[in-house]
Amino acid sequence: MLLKRFYDEKLAQASYMVGCQATGEAVVVDPNRDVEFYLRAAEAEKMAIRYVTETHIHADYLSGSRELARRSGATLVLSGEGGPDWLYTFCDQEEDVRVVHDGDELRLGNVRIRILHTPGHTPEHISFMVTDGAASDEPMGVLTGDFVFVGDVGRPDLLEKAAGIRDTMEAGARTLWQSLERFRALPGYLQILPGHGAGSACGKALGAVPTSTLGYEVLTNWAFRCESEDDFVEQVLSDQPEPPVYFAHMKRMNRDGPAVLGSLPHPMPMAPIHLEELLDAGAPVVDLRSREAFAAGHVPGTINIPLDRDFPNWAGWLLPYDRPIYFLGPDEEAGAQAARDLAFIGIDASEGFFGPDALDAWAAAHGGLESSRVVGWTEALRAVEEEDAVLVDVRRLTEWEEGHVDGARHVHLGYLVDRAQELPRDRPILLYCRTGARSGKGMSLLQAHGFPDVRNVEGGVVQAETEGVVLTSG
DSSP states (O other): EEEEEEETTTTEEEEEEEEETTEEHHHHHHOOOOOOHHHHHHHHTEEEEEEEESSSSSSSSSOOHHHHHHHHHHHEEEEEOOOGSSOOOOOOSSSSSSEEEEEEEEEEEEEEEEEEEEESSSSEEEEEEEEETTTTTSEEEEETTTETTTTOOOOOOHHTTTTTOTTTTHHHHHHHHHHHHTTSSSSSOEEEEEEBBBTTTSSSSSSSOOEEHHHHHHHOOOOOOOSSHHHHHHHHSSOOOOOTTTTHHHHHHHOOOOOOSSSSOOOEETTTTTHHHHHHHOEEEESOOOHHHHHSSBBBEEOOOSSSHHHHHHHHHSSSSSSSSEEEEEHHHHHHHHHHHHHHTTOOOEEEETTTTHHHHHHHHHSSSSOOOOOOOHHHHHHHSSSEEEEEEEEEEEHHHHHHTTOEOOOOOTTTTTTTGGGGGSSOEEESSSSHHHHHHHHHHHTTTTTTOOOEEEEEEHHHHHHTTOEOOO
């Protein structure tokens, strides 16, 4: 049997290829949108992709299942569980779709894959129990998707918090408890192969270890150690991070059928002369450089989302889905990478890319670039005292409650633009987070929206604690 794991660091997302090496048939589970990756892997392993499937209607990234099935000629296998409100709506548009339910099986030569309905994270969620018939008649593991993670379980509150479906959190939590109770009765030796790792917003305490066993999770995973259903419901619904606003888009797009691209978007190189007209028209232009480079000098009106591991997450929070996106960065490769990352979260209109010459041209035409003010805590607290500056904490609510600077306001970075009217424009605005990374993004957003004096408190809470700045909990 072949078992191959693919992991995208930026999405903290795992997908899998399971195949029978005797017959050369394989299934791909939970593919992302870079379908060429799976096609190349199948070719290298001398496998024909017979099935493409996914554990549920994803909310955190746009599925590649539809496109991969078309490109490979495979049968698209989708969950038929959860009731009529949770069915995929694009099945009649595909030539070869199989809808599966609890207890159904997929066969690939000697490999058997049994469908387990594991609702709670979502009503339609399924897991895949894998048996290598060439070795044993007993199953070797379960691809659990967003049901059971290493050290955590899939959060049941996203349907209500992200998709706006009311009164689903507690019901989902109780359903998840029942799924876990059924699951714990399976053999403890079963490998757990989850769909996400540390850093995913689909849970609150995901481990960084890629795999586990059911027996180990029963011993160590907080969810299995809860003494009662009510205890579990209380714990699983508490302290969950704010779901990114783009999750609602992902849920709808994955349900209705992601667009089939043919290839990933690639932004067109653009001449510097076009930058000003785009900004004047209100087009989103994302500066991909580091926050330090952006603060030292940038084109007014651009926003700074550095092209690092967190880029897809914050791009999904901060960029629109209904307008073309443009980039400014060090080279075309950066633009291509940014477009790829955006395609993974359903933003396909990555139209153009400006290189470093756009910065030089702007500086020559306008007498220089705009800079951003970066301060330490001594200067920040002096500004609060002497300039009546407003201190704003842009971290998650759970971080704020654990400890924040006395006198600060709390506005999560993802909501900063929507709540900008709450902030005065005639006083300095000082933003801070844990280290300065999120507040740096926030500074660029407020500057782009016309705030005349915005400053980033570099070092954030980490530096505040070092310098003895008082933090207040609650």
